[in-house]
Amino acid sequence: MSVFSDIFFGGLFQGSLYAMMAVGLALVWTTIGVFNFSHGVFMMLGAYFAWQLVAFGLPVVIAFPLAVIVMAGAGWILQASVVRPLIGRPNIVLVVVITTLAAGSLIENGALTVWGPRSKQLPSLIEGNTTIAGVGVSLHQIAIIVITPLVLAALWSFLNRTRLGLALRAVAQNEDASQLVGLNVTALYGLAFAIAASLAGLAGIFMGGYRFMNPSMGADPLLKALIVVVFGGISSISGPIFAAYLIGFFEAASNYYFGLYWTPALLFLVLIATLMVRPEGIFASRSRGLA
Amino acid sequence: MSESPILSVEAVTAGYGRVTVLHDITLEAGRFGNVGLFGPNGHGKTTLLRTISGLVAPKSGHVVFDGKDITGLSARAIVATGLIHVPQGNKLFPDLTIGDCMALGAYSPRARPHESENREKVVKLFPKLAERWRQRVRTLSGGERQMVSIGTALMSHPRLLILDEPTLGLAPKIKDELCAAVMDISRGGVPLVVVEQDIEFLLELSRQLFLVDHGVVKTEIRPGESIEHSEIMAMYFGH
Ligand SMILES: Nc1ncnc2c1ncn2[C@@H]1O[C@H](COP(=O)(O)OP(=O)(O)O)[C@@H](O)[C@H]1O
Ligand SMILES: [Mg+2]
Numbered sequence: 001m002s003v004f005s006d007i008f009f010g011g012l013f014q015g016s017l018y019a020m021m022a023v024g025l026a027l028v029w030t031t032i033g034v035f036n037f038s039h040g041v042f043m044m045l046g047a048y049f050a051w052q053l054v055a056f057g058l059p060v061v062i063a064f065p066l067a068v069i070v071m072a073g074a075g076w077i078l079q080a081s082v083v084r085p086l087i088g089r090p091n092i093v094l095v096v097v098i099t100t101l102a103a104g105s106l107i108e109n110g111a112l113t114v115w116g117p118r119s120k121q122l123p124s125l126i127e128g129n130t131t132i133a134g135v136g137v138s139l140h141q142i143a144i145i146v147i148t149p150l151v152l153a154a155l156w157s158f159l160n161r162t163r164l165g166l167a168l169r170a171v172a173q174n175e176d177a178s179q180l181v182g183l184n185v186t187a188l189y190g191l192a193f194a195i196a197a198s199l200a201g202l203a204g205i206f207m208g209g210y211r212f213m214n215p216s217m218g219a220d221p222l223l224k225a226l227i228v229v230v231f232g233g234i235s236s237i238s239g240p241i242f243a244a245y246l247i248g249f250f251e252a253a254s255n256y257y258f259g260l261y262w263t264p265a266l267l268f269l270v271l272i273a274t275l276m277v278r279p280e281g282i283f284a285s286r287s288r289g290l291a
Numbered sequence: 292m293s294e295s296p297i298l299s300v301e302a303v304t305a306g307y308g309r310v311t312v313l314h315d316i317t318l319e320a321g322r323f324g325n326v327g328l329f330g331p332n333g334h335g336k337t338t339l340l341r342t343i344s345g346l347v348a349p350k351s352g353h354v355v356f357d358g359k360d361i362t363g364l365s366a367r368a369i370v371a372t373g374l375i376h377v378p379q380g381n382k383l384f385p386d387l388t389i390g391d392c393m394a395l396g397a398y399s400p401r402a403r404p405h406e407s408e409n410r411e412k413v414v415k416l417f418p419k420l421a422e423r424w425r426q427r428v429r430t431l432s433g434g435e436r437q438m439v440s441i442g443t444a445l446m447s448h449p450r451l452l453i454l455d456e457p458t459l460g461l462a463p464k465i466k467d468e469l470c471a472a473v474m475d476i477s478r479g480g481v482p483l484v485v486v487e488q489d490i491e492f493l494l495e496l497s498r499q500l501f502l503v504d505h506g507v508v509k510t511e512i513r514p515g516e517s518i519e520h521s522e523i524m525a526m527y528f529g530h
Binding site: 170171176181184 | 398
């Protein structure tokens with residue numbers, strides 16, 4: 001029984017982190033049609049901003065939300081500087097890969113200069129440990145497992161229940177038609193980036209609370225988020241969310257039965273097999289669009 | 292009847308990148324009622340409408356709507372003046388429902404206060420849409436999508452409606468339905484500028500026709516001039 005709960009909690013926890021990262025990547029892809037390769041750096045930046053605010057003496061309940069808000073601004077600025085000027089170019093997908101990679105590397109080195117190479121750690125969301133169903137888990141992990149679905153549900157209702165969310169979904173589907181109903185396409189692009197950066201920042205805060213932080217801590221989660229998004233199908237945000245949890249459970253099970261060493265290889269094997277059968281991803285629909 | 296024009300296009304040159312499609316085109320609309328535009332494919336009718344609605348920035352010239360120079364304004368700013376464009380090809384928002392599209396139509400602050408009144412108008416004009424309010428656009432037929440396109444534009448509370456080939460590629464029965472709806476909109480007091488291949492429909496609808504050819508107005512047909520269908524067909528093909 002404890003094996004099952006081990007895998008269950010491990011999967012939920014990893015899945016939550018992956019979902020938090022992947023959903024922002026998917027949001028930017030569906031609205032703007034570009035891949036943001038500085039998404040991992042956003043995650044790092046969120047963790048460091050939070051660390052800095054805590055170091056200034058702010059309590060966690062203020063420092064963490066503030067860091068998430070600051071990240072929204074950072075996302076907006078990045079969009080305005082390295083994405084917006086390129087919109088309308090035929091080769092935008094590739095060019096933005098390069099500009100966001102470049103910006104990401106610049107920010108990463110900036111973080112290294114400002115905060116130094118020494119590892120840091122954030123306070124946990126909740127201190128302490130507990131035992132559930134025979135497994136010892138930290139309250140920090142429980143908090144992540146609970147907060148993530150709430151945040152994703154809030155995002156889902158924003159996209160599906162508000163007029164602004166409707167506008168974001170519309171811009172994802174037809175830019176010309178969006179302009180012809182009077183939507184501010186540039187502002188909506190900025191908003192998509194702002195939301196994505198906030199979510200990545202929150203993922204960074206989650207991660208900084210149980211692992212040491214360093215300026216390149218976002219690289220691996222970015223790769224994972226890309227896998228999740230490709231696996232889940234890039235045409236929606238619900239696809240990557242399901243895929244994130246699926247991969248989380250897969251990794252937890254594989255770690256248990258085959259060990260940490262084999263898990264990445266097995267994951268890629270499953271990914272390749274899946275894409276051979278369903279090139280558009282397992283949960284994908286036919287078109288680009290938020291749902 | 293001869294009022295000042297609601298829309299004038301003054302010596303507009305426009306195109307895509309280095310390609311110029313419209314060459315110094317000039318026309319006035321609305322002085323005598325609805326305006327019809329026709330001409331061979333690929334000669335710049337769609338580009339003209341896109342330039343008027345701000346999707347394409349003109350290289351030179353002016354577009355004046357109701358006395359206001361709207362040249363170079365963003366499409367959003369032009370929507371805010373009440374000049375509403377129904378684009379060609381009813382591509383729309385494939386994964387949104389009809390209801391979503393209508394809500395988007397009423398997005399601009401100018402249209403928002405009239406949302407429920409306009410929704411009633413749309414439902415009265417196209418009862419079919421009401422039955423399918425929660426259905427996604429991608430699952431609709433071409434004719435139904437065109438209805439959604441026009442409905443969305445009506446939700447924007449137009450002061451001038453420009454329609455790009457509203458009956459393109461539709462079966463005769465649904466085409467008649469749409470033509471009747473467009474006539475209804477016109478009778479409801481919204482002036483129209485319509486691009487159409489169906490000359491008979493244009494003659495019925497408009498008091499003034501322009502033949503657009505190679506990016507310029509080649510011929511203008513004024514009201515009162517009796518004009519035979521065959522003469523228009525000759526203009527159309529005889530060059
Ligand atoms: N997005 C575009 N980019 C480049 N050229 C275009 C674009 N859209 C249309 N064109 C060109 O502009 C010309 C006029 O097209 P269009 O305005 O669509 O004509 P019409 O509506 O009269 O059929 C055509 O030669 C067409 O190939
Ligand atoms: Mg056309």
